[in-house]
Every structure is written in C-alpha cells, then in structure tokens.
Amino acid sequence: MDPASGRFVANAIDDTGGLHRVSGLAAVMVPLPVPNRRLMPGDIVAAEDLTEMRLPQARLGPYAVVEPEAVIGMQVRRMLPEGRPVMVQSVMQPLVIDRGDEVTITFSDGAMRLSAPGRALSDAHRGQDVRIVNTSSNTTLTGTAVAEGIVEVSR
Incomplete structure (x- = not known):
C-alpha cells in the first residue's frame, strides 16, 4: 500500500485455491x-x-x-x-464587550474594591485587554474584559 495516495494491491485466494490480484483505493x-x-x-x-x-x-x-x-x-x-x-x-471566542458599550470598570487591592462607569473603545473577548474611557474622569485606561460589560483594571 502507498500511504501517500492510498492505492493498494493485494493477492486474494478464493475457496477453490485460485489466486486473484485485487487493487483499489483506501480512504480514511x-x-x-x-x-x-x-x-x-x-x-x-x-x-x-x-x-x-x-x-x-x-x-x-x-x-x-x-x-x-x-x-x-x-x-x-x-x-x-x-x-x-x-x-x-x-x-x-464570543465578544463580551463591543466597541461603544457602557461598561463597569472595577479595581481591587486587598479588601478595597472600587468601581466606576466607563465606555469601551474597542471590542474584546473574555480575558483580552481592552481600552476604555472612565466617563466620570474622562481618563483613558487599559483593562481586561472579565465578563459581559465588566472590565478589570490593575496597577
């Protein structure tokens, strides 16, 4: 058998002992x-x-x-x-944030958790970095899309 083409040739013996040549194409x-x-x-x-x-x-x-x-x-x-x-x-992967979406910006440091409203400047999948604007301070940030409409910012 030729593995590249799948062509094969075989000798088969029937019930009466006769020899027959068989060829064909095998396909996985x-x-x-x-x-x-x-x-x-x-x-x-x-x-x-x-x-x-x-x-x-x-x-x-x-x-x-x-x-x-x-x-x-x-x-x-x-x-x-x-x-x-x-x-x-x-x-x-499905998008969890679309460009222009209103998002919640979250930041946590130990026991302190902060959140602020924002707007996405680009699309993002879960775990992907996304640029956002904090609509309270008009500051541009980069965060990670963690869920639908939620962006986590780290230091």
Missing part, C-alpha cells in the same frame, strides 16, 4: 462537525446547529475543525455555509 474517513444551516457572522454556534459528516482525510485541509467541542459556543467570524467543513479561522 474522518467524522467532523458541519453546519446544518447557514450561519452568519455574529451568530453563536449551538449543538443543534451542527451535524456530523464523514469526509476522506485527504479532502480535509489542515485548518478544518474535527471536534464539535471546538465549535460549540464560538462566535461566527465568517459565514459558514450549510454542509461544509468549518475552518478554525472562521470562528472565534
């Missing part, structure tokens, strides 16, 4: 999640949006998602057509 089939409907940018992928399809491994690109867990709960970055493999770069 890989199960992968594909959308069962068109998903548009901004949509959050749910388990019911996916179905399993089996494709030959040779047809999969290096960036095709093969585990449903890697897609479920992600936000669609580029339109995902129905029945086509999902590429890693087509989905992202």
Whole structure:
C-alpha cells in the first residue's frame, strides 16, 4: 500500500485455491462537525446547529475543525455555509464587550474594591485587554474584559 495516495494491491485466494490480484483505493474517513444551516457572522454556534459528516482525510485541509467541542459556543467570524467543513479561522471566542458599550470598570487591592462607569473603545473577548474611557474622569485606561460589560483594571 502507498500511504501517500492510498492505492493498494493485494493477492486474494478464493475457496477453490485460485489466486486473484485485487487493487483499489483506501480512504480514511474522518467524522467532523458541519453546519446544518447557514450561519452568519455574529451568530453563536449551538449543538443543534451542527451535524456530523464523514469526509476522506485527504479532502480535509489542515485548518478544518474535527471536534464539535471546538465549535460549540464560538462566535461566527465568517459565514459558514450549510454542509461544509468549518475552518478554525472562521470562528472565534464570543465578544463580551463591543466597541461603544457602557461598561463597569472595577479595581481591587486587598479588601478595597472600587468601581466606576466607563465606555469601551474597542471590542474584546473574555480575558483580552481592552481600552476604555472612565466617563466620570474622562481618563483613558487599559483593562481586561472579565465578563459581559465588566472590565478589570490593575496597577
């Protein structure tokens, strides 16, 4: 067998002892999640949006998602057509802060906790740095998006 092409040749013996040469193409089939409907940018992928399809491994690109867990709960970055493999770069962690959102700025140091109103200057995923404006003092800060509408600032 040629592992690169999947072509094989074998000798088979039938019930009467006759020798037959058999050749063919072997293909490893890989199960992968594909959308069962068109998903548009901004949509959050749910388990019911996916179905399993089996494709030959040779047809999969290096960036095709093969585990449903890697897609479920992600936000669609580029339109995902129905029945086509999902590429890693087509989905992202969901945004918890959108540019222009009103946010709560928090700061903690030991037992002291402070909070102030603010406005986001850019989009952010959970754990990502985001620039914000403290609307009370009109000061620009950089903090970490910790939850929907909450930015934590450290020293």
